[in-house]
Amino acid sequence: MDKQACHGPSLIWPRSGYDTPAMTEHPPSLATPYRTHTCGQLRAGDIGAEVRLSGWVHRRRDHGQLIFLDLRDRHGITQVVVDGTDSPAAHDVASRVRSEFVVSVSGTVTARLAGTENARLSTGAIELQTTALEILNEARTPPFYINDPDAPVDESLRLKYRYLDIRREPMQQRLLLRSRLVQAIRQAHHENGFVEIETPTLIKSTPEGARDFIVPSRLQPGSVYALPQSPQQLKQILMVGGVDRYFQIARCYRDEDLRGDRQPEFTQLDLEMSFVDEATVMDFVERMAIEVSQAVTPERPLLEVPFPRFTYGEVMERFGSDKPDLRFGMELVDLAPEIPTPDGVPASGFRVFDDALAGGGRVKAIVAPGLGDAPRSRIDELTETAKRFGARGLAHLALEATGSVKGPIVKFLGDDLAERLCARAGAGPGDLVLIVADGTEVTNEVLGRLRTDLGARLGLADPNVLAYCWVHRFPMYKWDVEGGRWDATHNPFSGVVPEDEALLTTVSGDPSRPSPEDPAGRARALQYDLALNGWELGGGSIRIWRRDLLELSFALQGYSLERMRNMFGAMLEAFEYGAPPHGGIALGIDRWAALLTNQATIREVMAFPKTQSGTDLMLEAPSPPDAGQYADLGLRVVPVEERKA
RNA sequence: GGACCCGUGGUGUAGCGGCCCAACAUGCCAGCCUGUCACGCUGGAGAUCGCCGGUUCGAAUCCGGUCGGGUCCGCCA
Numbered sequence A: 001m002d003k004q005a006c007h008g009p010s011l012i013w014p015r016s017g018y019d020t021p022a023m024t025e026h027p028p029s030l031a032t033p034y035r036t037h038t039c040g041q042l043r044a045g046d047i048g049a050e051v052r053l054s055g056w057v058h059r060r061r062d063h064g065q066l067i068f069l070d071l072r073d074r075h076g077i078t079q080v081v082v083d084g085t086d087s088p089a090a091h092d093v094a095s096r097v098r099s100e101f102v103v104s105v106s107g108t109v110t111a112r113l114a115g116t117e118n119a120r121l122s123t124g125a126i127e128l129q130t131t132a133l134e135i136l137n138e139a140r141t142p143p144f145y146i147n148d149p150d151a152p153v154d155e156s157l158r159l160k161y162r163y164l165d166i167r168r169e170p171m172q173q174r175l176l177l178r179s180r181l182v183q184a185i186r187q188a189h190h191e192n193g194f195v196e197i198e199t200p201t202l203i204k205s206t207p208e209g210a211r212d213f214i215v216p217s218r219l220q221p222g223s224v225y226a227l228p229q230s231p232q233q234l235k236q237i238l239m240v241g242g243v244d245r246y247f248q249i250a251r252c253y254r255d256e257d258l259r260g261d262r263q264p265e266f267t268q269l270d271l272e273m274s275f276v277d278e279a280t281v282m283d284f285v286e287r288m289a290i291e292v293s294q295a296v297t298p299e300r301p302l303l304e305v306p307f308p309r310f311t312y313g314e315v316m317e318r319f320g321s322d323k324p325d326l327r328f329g330m331e332l333v334d335l336a337p338e339i340p341t342p343d344g345v346p347a348s349g350f351r352v353f354d355d356a357l358a359g360g361g362r363v364k365a366i367v368a369p370g371l372g373d374a375p376r377s378r379i380d381e382l383t384e385t386a387k388r389f390g391a392r393g394l395a396h397l398a399l400e401a402t403g404s405v406k407g408p409i410v411k412f413l414g415d416d417l418a419e420r421l422c423a424r425a426g427a428g429p430g431d432l433v434l435i436v437a438d439g440t441e442v443t444n445e446v447l448g449r450l451r452t453d454l455g456a457r458l459g460l461a462d463p464n465v466l467a468y469c470w471v472h473r474f475p476m477y478k479w480d481v482e483g484g485r486w487d488a489t490h491n492p493f494s495g496v497v498p499e500d501e502a503l504l505t506t507v508s509g510d511p512s513r514p515s516p517e518d519p520a521g522r523a524r525a526l527q528y529d530l531a532l533n534g535w536e537l538g539g540g541s542i543r544i545w546r547r548d549l550l551e552l553s554f555a556l557q558g559y560s561l562e563r564m565r566n567m568f569g570a571m572l573e574a575f576e577y578g579a580p581p582h583g584g585i586a587l588g589i590d591r592w593a594a595l596l597t598n599q600a601t602i603r604e605v606m607a608f609p610k611t612q613s614g615t616d617l618m619l620e621a622p623s624p625p626d627a628g629q630y631a632d633l634g635l636r637v638v639p640v641e642e643r644k645a
Numbered sequence B: 001g002g003a004c005c006c007g008u009g010g011u012g013u014a015g016c017g018g019c020c021c022a023a024c025a026u027g028c029c030a031g032c033c034u035g036u037c038a039c040g041c042u043g044g045a046g047a048u049c050g051c052c053g054g055u056u057c058g059a060a061u062c063c064g065g066u067c068g069g070g071u072c073c074g075c076c077a
Helices: A088-096 A155-160 A162-167 A169-191 A232-240 A278-296 A312-319 A351-358 A376-388 A415-425 A440-457 A498-503 A547-556 A561-575 A589-596 A627-633 A640-644
Strands: A050-062 A066-073 A076-083 A102-111 A126-137 A214-216 A224-226 A245-253 A265-274 A309-311 A362-368 A395-399 A432-438 A468-472 A477-480 A485-488 A527-532 A535-542 A582-588
Touching: A050 A076, A050 A126, A066 A088, A066 A102, A076 A088, A088 A126, A155 A162, A162 A169, A169 A245, A169 A278, A169 A589, A232 A245, A232 A265, A232 A561, A232 A582, A265 A278, A265 A589, A278 A468, A278 A527, A278 A535, A278 A582, A309 A312, A312 A440, A312 A468, A351 A362, A351 A432, A362 A415, A362 A440, A376 A432, A376 A440, A395 A415, A415 A432, A432 A440, A485 A547, A527 A582, A527 A589, A535 A589, A547 A561, A582 A589
Parallel strands: A076 A126, A309 A468
Antiparallel strands: A050 A066, A050 A102, A066 A076, A102 A126, A214 A224, A245 A265, A265 A582, A362 A432, A395 A432, A468 A527, A477 A485, A527 A535, A535 A582
């Protein structure tokens, strides 16, 4: 994801070329007492007009008696000419002007002299002959280049001076795209009968899920609010309220460690629908996603419409990931069918393979195209990656250009089997076959990680394509070894696939005494995730809206009725007053915007993001409260040493 | 909680035991210039190499710690 890829040539700045249509559409209302037009507005048709422009000095070219100023605002750049013989007063001001000064210019729109037109500017046919120039505000020399969109700048500097970074073209582009994204989302929802409702951000803490951010209450000393991790319960309660179709662009908060795709506060498109099944929700979201993509990034092709729908089982088998990047192949291939099993005993000749198969595990492979002649160091690197994700090792077979198979394990397998394995994997001359032999879960996971890793390194994915896909039929629960209970894989309210309802039982017969052998472990959830280009965009489910199933599911998850009431009391009570069947989804707006602009992190599509350690370098937040704030809240700080004790 | 990478004039980089009181580009300041658009030309200022400590005759360079930023694992229903 390089910076140029940030979608298309754009532009305000002359370096990059030309203006996008979106930036040159001018509502007539942008005129103010400070300007008659914006800096991206004037054209040959305006020649002769007396105008006034205001903006920042993008660049100054001083030729002595003649000074050129490139005047910039977010709409574009207009060249201003100050002639010392025509208007000495303005020339005097122009010679004092520096980069990023805010100035206001009055003058006449004139055609540029023949041969001096600038094709890279949308205003390049004209220039402004200055009659009056006023400095509205001076500016210190900026700490980095505002006028060069390609200049690399340390990200922490950009964050400290975010207002200057936002003045730069790439950030303007991304914030604009994000604005259009949200606008398109809102439009699609309103057109489909959704009601936009705001839910509170001071709510009740629940012990489930991620760590809550908490806010001490002054009126209720000793008690705290929590900031919502998502509006989950509230939106379900809205369904009980008969809202039918709800959506919200909702700010959410999770106090967990940060990543490139995770910030402590982030924005979700949150929606919920009543009287729906899985297909209703998926169909709507899919149509909406297509409309929105085409509205926001019409130049980017969708890989497949309708979006492919995979079951969790299939996607893990084929891609080793529940958020596969479908822009390239490199699918996982099962090698077991080639391995002979005389008397039912696997006999490849290579112990690692045979033991894995005999133990109920798998032998699977992916093909790294063109890496057949990779040096030992490269193989070692891949092996390290495989081990980091839990594999015991990584076997490989290299197909030379001549077609002969090389590799340390050929001597165990024999040439014939080695060749058949390569053929099964789909490898051609010059390719490298990477093989993992382990339990099913580890094998798929490790190969999936290698696939993602190699796909990125080898540049296999077309950066222009948008590859959406659905993944559904997730397992309802995952066995929690320490807790001795079934843990919801996604949302504790996810419904169960109707035909699996009977599986919600335990071997013991008592849902409050679960064991890893329970049929419940095989139950599949009415849960669906939407993935885009290898990122999880979001997920949702049809909820359990029947009281009996909810109690059963919670019992399997090890929650007593009392604990349930404590955590979800309001919602459970609401459910006793006639809850309609309902379900919904939440999509990460930050991730979506990052993907649509081909950025590697969501920080690039947020105006004021935080660092990995959760600080805001511009505001210098967080900061210690003052004594009075503590007193109001009845709080006292415990020194770090005592906390550890 | 852990692993790894980065930190040198305003900015981006080079230098990786002595050739360095640090180089290049750009920015900044001053002067000149009436057709430039990354204007040009001439001159100038600007860094005790994140910080602390150690090794060494000698440290930007090696080692330890620390601070800041990033990537990843754990974590994130």
